[in-house]
Structures are given as C-alpha cells and as structure tokens.
Amino acid sequence: MSDVADRVKKIVVEHLSVEESKVTDNASFIDDLGADSLDTVELVMAFEEEFGIEIPDDAAENIQTFGDAVKFISEAS
Amino acid sequence: MFDLTGKCALITGASGGIGGEIARSLHAAGATVGLSGTRTEPLEALAAELGERTFVLPCNLGDFAAVEALPKDAAKAMGAVDILVNNAGITRDNLFMRMSDDEWQSVIDVNLTSTFKLCKGVLRGMMKARWGRIVNISSVVGATGNPGQGNYAAAKAGMVGMSKSLAYEVASRGITVNAVAPGFITTAMTDKLSDDQKAAILTQVPAGRMGEPEEIAAAVLYLSSPEAAYVTGTTLHVNGGMAML
Numbered sequence: 001m002s003d004v005a006d007r008v009k010k011i012v013v014e015h016l017s018v019e020e021s022k023v024t025d026n027a028s029f030i031d032d033l034g035a036d037s038l039d040t041v042e043l044v045m046a047f048e049e050e051f052g053i054e055i056p057d058d059a060a061e062n063i064q065t066f067g068d069a070v071k072f073i074s075e076a077s
Numbered sequence: 078m079f080d081l082t083g084k085c086a087l088i089t090g091a092s093g094g095i096g097g098e099i100a101r102s103l104h105a106a107g108a109t110v111g112l113s114g115t116r117t118e119p120l121e122a123l124a125a126e127l128g129e130r131t132f133v134l135p136c137n138l139g140d141f142a143a144v145e146a147l148p149k150d151a152a153k154a155m156g157a158v159d160i161l162v163n164n165a166g167i168t169r170d171n172l173f174m175r176m177s178d179d180e181w182q183s184v185i186d187v188n189l190t191s192t193f194k195l196c197k198g199v200l201r202g203m204m205k206a207r208w209g210r211i212v213n214i215s216s217v218v219g220a221t222g223n224p225g226q227g228n229y230a231a232a233k234a235g236m237v238g239m240s241k242s243l244a245y246e247v248a249s250r251g252i253t254v255n256a257v258a259p260g261f262i263t264t265a266m267t268d269k270l271s272d273d274q275k276a277a278i279l280t281q282v283p284a285g286r287m288g289e290p291e292e293i294a295a296a297v298l299y300l301s302s303p304e305a306a307y308v309t310g311t312t313l314h315v316n317g318g319m320a321m322l
Binding site: 038041042045 | 201204205246247249250
C-alpha cells in the first residue's frame with residue numbers, strides 16, 4: 001500500500017473511529033463507515049492539512065470512498 | 078461567570094456605538110478582540126482605550142474580496158477566531174415603491190452576504206477546535222417589519238433564518254449560532270431620527286426609553302460565553318418590550 005493510502009487511512013480511522021480493516025478501497029464514508037455529511041467536510045479539511053493541498057468543493061463532492069480520496073490526493077500532491 | 082480568558086473574538090462594525098460596546102464587554106471578560114470596521118480612526122481609538130489583547134482589522138464589508146480575507150487575517154493576528162460577532166450594518170431607507178436596486182443590493186450585501194461569508198470563513202477553525210460562538214446582530218425590524226426599511230428588514234430577517242440553519246449543522250461540533258435583535262438603541266443610526274420620530278417610537282416601547290449599547294453588549298457576552306453552550310439557533314430580543322417575541 002502506498003504512503004498516501006496509509007496516511008489517508010490513518011485520518012479516516014481516527015476521525016470516524018472505525019476499524020482499519022473496514023477502510024477498503026470501495027468503502028463509502030457515508031454508507032459504510034458511518035460518516036455524516038459534516039464528517040465528510042471535516043475529512044476533506046484533514047486531508048488538505050495532512051497533504052498541504054487544496055481540494056475544491058466540486059472535487060470534494062466526488063470523494064465518496066476511501067479509494068476516491070487516495071486517487072485524488074495521489075494525483076494532486 | 079462569562080469568563081472569556083484565552084478566547085479570541087472578531088467583531089465587525091466595532092467603530093459603531095453597539096459594536097464598540099460589544100468589543101469593550103468581551104475584552105473586559107478576558108477575550109482578545111479583533112476590531113473590524115470601515116473607518117480606521119475610531120478603531121485605533123478604541124484599541125488605544127482597551128490596551129493589550131487588541132487588534133485593529135479594517136475591512137469594507139461591501140468589498141467581498143476583503144470580506145473573504147478578514148477571517149484569515151483575524152486568525153493570523155489573534156491566533157484563532159473562537160467568537161464571531163457580525164454586528165456591522167448599514168441602512169439605505171426608502172419607500173418600497175421608490176427603492177432602487179442599488180439601495181436594495183448594498184444593504185443585502187453588507188448586512189447579509191458579508192455575514193454569510195464571515196461565518197463560512199471562521200467555521201473551519203471552530204470545527205477543528207470543537208468550540209465556537211457566532212452571534213449575529215439582527216434587529217427587531219427583521220421580525221416586525223418597518224416602513225421604509227424593506228431592504229434592511231429583509232437582510233435582518235435573513236440573518237435569523239441563516240443563523241438557525243447553520244446552528245443545526247454545527248451544533249454537534251460545539252459551535253453555537255445565535256442572533257441578538259436590538260430594538261431602538263441610542264447610536265449614530267438612531268440619532269438620525271427627529272425628536273418627533275423618537276417620541277412616536279417610544280410610545281411603542283413599554284420600557285418607555287431607548288436602549289443603551291451596553292444592554293446589547295451584555296446579551297452578546299452571554300451568548301459568547303461557555304455558560305451559553307446549550308443555547309443555539311435562538312434570537313435574543315433586547316427591545317424594552319416593544320415586540321414580545
């Protein structure tokens with residue numbers, strides 16, 4: 001697993017208090033990991049800080065799964 | 078009670094009567110205050126009066142680029158924005174049938190849109206801190222309407238609906254969003270009224286007098302305090318009984 005994926009996973013596990021094994025590529029933050037819409041906003045904020053990038057609102061809306069997040073961040077950073 | 082030591086508060090319209098008093102009151106409770114307003118001179122004078130824990134942050138709220146920069150500038154200067162008081166407001170009174178688009182738009186821009194933008198700008202820090210207080214200064218006319226103030230009443234009523242919606246969204250993060258609705262308060266804005274107009278207004282005020290800026294500041298201090306953590310989405314009317322809502 002890439003370094004980006006590890007760091008993203010750590011943030012997701014901490015923020016949503018879920019088990020690491022549940023954070024799979026296809027895991028949806030809202031449907032599978034128990035996030036509400038505000039949690040997803042906070043996750044994006046945390047990703048921005050961790051990776052020193054800016055994630056525009058329209059891109060953030062498309063980040064719905066762990067895999068989406070890793071893909072977007074890998075391309076942006 | 079109402080100890081704000083270690084908290085940083087951004088107050089717009091701090092050059093005005095009510096805003097200046099809000100700044101004094103939050104500062105006296107221990108907060109660091111960021112004084113914002115269009116006119117630098119009165120802000121500097123207030124800062125000199127208050128002494129330490131004070132920052133002057135001039136901003137024209139009609140200039141949206143400047144509005145968007147203000148929360149960042151304030152956080153940089155003070156270290157954080159824990160408390161936001163959207164107090165700045167303008168009036169462009171006219172009869173509805175004569176009101177120009179510009180009179181309408183400028184009041185909506187400064188009173189309502191800048192409030193939206195400033196709230197949005199401070200939320201990130203408050204969400205991370207799991208603590209925040211937003212107090213929007215509305216007006217009794219937002220609830221009752223007032224002839225000649227279709228624009229102002231719309232903006233002030235809009236602030237209340239906006240505050241409630243935001244209060245829903247961020248309550249779980251320790252952030253409260255409330256409004257204070259002053260009645261007729263002795264300020265530069267009401268000094269413009271003639272004595273006859275004032276006398277007519279006072280017949281509608283059971284308390285029989287105008288309110289003082291200190292009486293608005295006390296309401297803001299309460300809603301900014303740790304003690305008010307369970308109060309959110311409300312409008313605190315401070316109007317001497319002129320509208321019992």
